[in-house]
Amino acid sequence: MTFRAALEHTLLTIVTTRDLLSLAILSVLLYAFYYPAPYAHQSARALPVVVVNGDGGTAARRLLDDLGETRSVRVVGEVPDMVAARGAVRDRKADGILLISRDFTGGALTGRGTAGIALWLNGTYLLRAQSIGTGVAATLAGAIDRWRAAQGGARLAAMPTILVHPLFNTTLGYRDYIFPAVANIILQQTLLLACARLMAERQRRRERRMSVAAALGMWAACTLVGVLSALLYFGMIYWIQDIPHAGALPALLVTVPVFAATVAALGLLLGKLFNSGDDALKILLPTSVPLVFLAGFAWPLHAMPGWLSALAWFSPATCAMHIFVPLNQMGASLEDVFGPLAKLMALLALYGGLNIWSSTNSAR
Amino acid sequence: MVTLYNACRAEWGRIISTPVDLALLTVMPLILLGAMAAMLSAGSPHHLPTVIVDRDGGVLARRIVRAIDASPGLRIVGRVPDVAAAVTMMRREQAVAAVVIPRGVGTRNAGRAPVEIFHQAxxxxxxxxxxxxxxxAVAATLAQYGASTHGLAGLAAVDPALLPGVQVTVLGNPSLSLEWYLGLLLGPGVLHLLIAVACVGSIGVLMNDGSFAAFAVRGGVAATLAGRLSPHVIAGTFWGVAWLLWLTLAQGYRADGSLLLIVAGQALLFVATAAVALLLVAATRSIATALSGAVIVAGSALAYSGASLPIDGAGLFARVWHQVLPLTHYMTLQMDQVLGASAGPFLKAAGTLLLYPLVAGGLGIILIRRDREGR
Incomplete structure (x- = not known):
């Protein structure tokens, strides 16, 4: 079979075989909307907090009014004591307790600031605890200061002495953080599984050996599907989902084919280990969740044990995450992502070489 | 009962003689959970690479740099003359944060030139x-030096040191450990998908050319299916318990509630997982399509569980789907027990998990039995 015939035959097989079409194309489209949906609101909202207001003065009232206006915190009730407040947390009606002590107003008036405030947070969900902590903290200083000024006292709040600036995702949006990172795994796993299934089904039919031209044609067809999927995500899907994107088109045109070719080669190679497409899916599907985390998006690669981070780089999605997130979200240039790109090209040589070698030397 | 027992024995026999299915319940959880355990073993990421832009160079600036260098969470990877060079290092992932120490830091005019922290987001x-x-690190140094740290509160996260004057107590995870938090999410998340895939494979072998007629005609459908799926539920619970023991006994974390109730919740989760897998195969009549369905249900279940970003505020579909997925209710049950919640929330979550074998499992059995009638 010639290169062109193999390419056309593979493309035709993918679009006419329900399971391959579903993996390689329909899943890509589905996950573009399915995965970001639970993160679309970007930040935690209206987390329930119960208040024990031992003060009852106007400063405490002002504080609670201000707290009610924040996006992340919702005061779900005032209870008389800590026993009742802890009961509300244990009954899962609140994720936090704000205790305002008896001498809070006096402390605020004499400039003791936030002394007299205590906060209990449900730390089992770290993001919720952080969001409540941030919401309460953001409210405290301003509320006390405005109240003091209204009472005729001097304002305490000078210019802050420390300023924090988030870069590349300036709104600290959770979807804008998660989806561009996970998109690399979605692109890898959909293509990898389709290629592995395609090859495993050939194995099942005992169609094992092929010419170099045919092996290259098959690989090129799979790569083409991967390139189109990636460009769809980095172009239209990011635009539709309003994900920050830097428009590094020339760099993407260089890097995307390298990524797609690497994943396709790995998928075709792994497919040869199985004698049925279903078996290939059964073993490869469950790797998806660990591969997301091993790529270093929530836990940095340098903080993993050395042997584990070295292994993680063998997943093309790890390289992709550290190429495409900088290119798409951080305004990086091709030179900036040279390190992960060099690793990806090494993987391309390794998996590509092994794929062609094993395709042309398999036992008849 | 005999049918159930015989089916269970037959399934163990099939698993042992099928390398792929045996791997799904033995080697795969060992490798995948082992990798996650190794990844999280440091407790929290340390030595995060930081770059310094020191425009002052005075005593206080040097103290700030020393404090950053002494922080176990941070590692100074360079000093550059300006912010642009620092941002380039962040773009190249050589640093995750930069500190800009202004000229005149700590002096009377410091308020007009605050210390600035730029971080990767x-x-x-x-x-x-x-x-x-x-x-x-910076606030502690400024406070030692006598500079006002007022205004910090507005920027504070959960770290008590950033809420000056406020007493902060964190329940359920007092050390704010990422290992404990992510471990509680990842172990069940990985096993949920593994067991869903294994169950699809197990039900799939009962099909013949997309039909369950030959299987259903023998009778005892519900008991046979329960027996066939039970080894997968047992294996999932076994690995779930092993993961829990790793986190608690080996790594030293502790739940304020009952570990036994968490284990009971795991068993319910894997029963629910098996029931959903049964429905997927019965409805699609294709192993490959059912496997794709299993990934949609179990593969993204962590995202929809609300355990990272709470789902309140998301669109209607996400909020409804969040309630439909079994992992959501297991996560609620588990995290409630870690917090030491009362019996009411446990019963609610456990009761919801019990609906899956009744509704999804029942529907799957009805669909399979229909093949017998159509024969």
Missing amino acids: AFLSTGALAATNLRV
């Missing part, structure tokens, strides 16, 4: 952690 969790560590 495209990889948000790492960047935010570095920024928190930096704020603690």
